[in-house]
Amino acid sequence: MGETSSRRSLGPSTLTPMLFQAGNGMGTAVSTDDWMVSAMQDIKWELRQIREQQNSLVSSVSFCSDKVSDFEAKLLNIDEYIRKTEKLMQENLDLKTEVTDLKKRLNDLDQASRSNNTEIQGIPEKEKENLIEVVKNIGNYINYGASTEQIDYLHRVQSNRNSKNTVKNIIVYFTTRTLKENLLASAKIKRNERENGSPRMNITGLSETVYLNEHLTLANRILFKEARTVAKNKKYKLVWTKGGQIFVRKDYTSKTIHISSAEAIKNIK
Numbered sequence: 603m604g605e606t607s608s609r610r611s612l613g614p615s616t617l618t619p620m621l622f623q624a625g626n627g628m629g630t631a632v633s634t635d636d637w638m639v640s641a642m643q644d645i646k647w648e649l650r651q652i653r654e655q656q657n658s659l660v661s662s663v664s665f666c667s668d669k670v671s672d673f674e675a676k677l678l679n680i681d682e683y684i685r686k687t688e689k690l691m692q693e694n695l696d697l698k699t700e701v702t703d704l705k706k707r708l709n710d711l712d713q714a715s716r717s718n719n720t721e722i723q724g725i726p727e728k729e730k731e732n733l734i735e736v737v738k739n740i741g742n743y744i745n746y747g748a749s750t751e752q753i754d755y756l757h758r759v760q761s762n763r764n765s766k767n768t769v770k771n772i773i774v775y776f777t778t779r780t781l782k783e784n785l786l787a788s789a790k791i792k793r794n795e796r797e798n799g800s801p802r803m804n805i806t807g808l809s810e811t812v813y814l815n816e817h818l819t820l821a822n823r824i825l826f827k828e829a830r831t832v833a834k835n836k837k838y839k840l841v842w843t844k845g846g847q848i849f850v851r852k853d854y855t856s857k858t859i860h861i862s863s864a865e866a867i868k869n870i871k
Contacts, residue, residue, distance in 0.1 A: 705821075706863075709819055709821045709822065712819045713818070713819050713822060713846035714846070716816075716817040716818070716819070716846065717779045717782070717845065717846065718754070718775055718776045718777070718778060718779050718781070718782050719773055719774065719775050719776070719782065719816070719817035720773075720774045720776065720782050720785055720786065720814060720815070720816070720817060721771050721772070721773055721774075721814075721815045721816065721817045721818070722736070722737075722740065722771060722772040722773075722774065722812065722813070722814055723767070723769070723771050723772075723811075723812070723813040723814075723815065724769065724802075724809050724811040724812045724813050725769070725772060725808050725809045725812060726769055726809060727758060727769065727770055733756050733757070733758070733772060734750060734753065734756070736772065736808065737753065737756065737772075737774055739805065739807065739808055740789075740805060740808070740812065740814070741785070741788075743792065743803065743805045744785075744788040744789045744791070744792040744803075745788055745791075745792065746784065746785055746788035746789075748785065751777075752776055752777055752781050753774060753775065753776060753777070754775040754776065754777045755775040756772060756773060756774045756775060757772070757773060758770035758771065758772050758773075759771055759772075759773055773817055782816075785814070786814060786815075786816070789803070789814045801813055801815075815843070816843050816844075816845075816846060818843065818846060819846075822843075822846060822848065825848060825861060825863070825864065825867075826841075826843060826848050826861075828864065828867055829841060829848055829850055829861045829867055829870070832867050832870045833850045833870055836852075836870050836871065837852075838850050838851065838852050838870065839851065839852065839853050839854075840852075840853070840854070847860065847862070848860070848861040848862075849861065850870055
């Protein structure tokens with residue numbers, strides 16, 4: 603009766619945990635609880651490593667995301683800067699075009715105001731000179747009857763400061779444009795007769811190098827000089843002005859080219 607009771611008191615909870623034998627059965631026994639504890643610690647360490655790596659990855663992704671956002675913001679700023687720059691460049695181009703157009707219009711108005719004028723070059727200045735008599739002497743040479751009534755005003759002007767010519771030119775303001783045109787036409791006929799077409803005239807008592815030209819603005823004078831230089835290099839025979847406009851021709855049979863700007867000089871080929 604006592605033996606039976608003793609055996610019944612031995613249940614699973616009081617049994618010694620299963621032992622694993624190492625080697626030939628004589629090694630140290632390891633408890634399954636110790637093994638599980640060790641395994642759990644390893645798993646916890648691995649999980650901790652994974653969590654740290656995950657946190658590091660999240661931080662890296664967050665950092666990259668911030669950089670991308672910052673880069674996108676900078677790109678937007680650059681796009682806005684480019685847009686504004688392009689707008690300013692277009693406005694600047696429009697202003698340059700407008701200024702160029704205004705300069706041309708002012709030059710045209712200035713040239714129109716000189717439509718009755720003739721410029722006489724190459725006559726040295728003398729003390730107490732009579733410019734009316736100078737004009738009459740030129741008129742006699744070219745067979746043009748210049749009179750006091752035809753002249754509204756005349757005076758000498760300082761030569762262009764960039765010019766090597768130190769002789770002041772004479773500007774004659776005729777009362778009408780027709781009188782000016784007739785004077786220049788008579789001078790051209792005389793040059794063809796006596797000077798072989800050269801614009802230079804040799805007038806006794808005045809000068810050996812007298813030139814009669816239209817009274818051009820400074821801009822047109824520079825353009826005329828450039829056109830003459832290019833035309834000469836290209837073997838053009840004819841370069842002249844009429845009504846303040848500049849024209850060139852290769853020869854008497856070729857077409858006339860109107861030189862209205864520096865860009866138009868490229869048409870002299």
